[in-house]
Amino acid sequence: MSVALVERPSPVELVETRPVHARMLGGIPVADHLSRGELLIGQRTGEVGSVHSWELVTAVDGPGTRMTTFLAGCPLRCLYCHNPDTMTANRGVPVLADDLLARIRRYRGVFAATGGGITLSGGEVLQQPAYARRILRGAKELGVHTAIDTSGFLGRNADDDLLADVDLVLLDVKAGDEPTYHRVTGRRLQPTLDFGRRLDALGIETWIRFVLVPGLTDDPATIASIADYAASLGCVTRVEVLPFHQMGRGKWAELGLSYELAETAPPSAELVASTRAIFSSRGLTCF
Ligand code: SF4
Secondary structure, eight states, rough: GGGGOOOOOHHHHHGGOOOOOOEETTTTTTTTTTTTHHHHHHHHHHHHHEEEEEEEEEEESSSSSSEEESSOOOOOOOTTTTTTGGGGGGSSEEEEHHHHHHHHHHHHHHHHHHHHHEESSSSOOOGGGGHHHHHHHHHTTTEEEEEEESSSSSSOOOOOHHHHTOOOEEEEOOSSSSHHHHHHSSOSHHHHEEEEEEHHHHHHHEEEEEEETTTTTOHHHHHHHHHHHHOTTEEEEEEEEEEEOOHHHHHHHTOOOOTTTTTTOOOOOHHHHHHHHHHTTTTTTTT
16 A cells, blocks of 8 residues: 555544653653654644743743743844754754643643743744644633743734734844844844834733843944834833853854854943943833
8 A cells, every 4th residue: 555545643633642651841742653744734733833842930031930932943043042952943842732731731820829821932933833823822711821032033923813812022132233133143133123013003011132242232322222112112011131141152062053152251230230221211111
């Protein structure tokens, strides 16, 4: 019999036929049992995502205790990326949306008690919009607060339906001008700015996040551009200035990638304070 004539069950049906000793990703089953064809279909429908990892965190990635899920694959190549192993989609493992949602369901009590919820991060969450849509919709049906952490570069992938299930966007604005943005990420800034304007029009609460890197993103004039932009958006309730650190350095070496910031020191406390002051002076709440 030709292989093409073998009838395969859909990814959803395959949940029932999963081997007992399947690989797990922090307690969530990895869908290793899917064929390549089933994976492709599942990724298109959003039943399957490429997931790097997940963790429970408090006081980062949004309010309260959060289950942050890192999706694999990102179109940017930030010089300071501390998770360069999330840049390519093939470094993730396949996880069924139903399995991720089952884990989210288990933490509903924790989320309710702490004012927390889920955050979809990456990599770039909007590189897998169908999967994100399923997870966000499922979480809302469970009454769970939802956030996405995104550069906004693929904001066009998020239709209004998807955004209707998002309570909070953590919008990473990596520079305030095109040349610096390109130097930092290899991409253009404008899609991020456009996405922020859309969030404002839709009235979706947004936190702006900015990574401060000495010698790379610390020009006060370009930071002022980000601050002016953030202040022009009524949806921005908070700005976070994140000091550059070297915690991702080892991963660049492990992956055999050249790391340009090896000699860059974290910003001084004075530089962090003066940067936050640029945002505060526009009436923004800045941490
Ligand atoms: S957007 Fe995030 S995941 Fe992508 S390269 Fe930049 S820091 Fe890394």
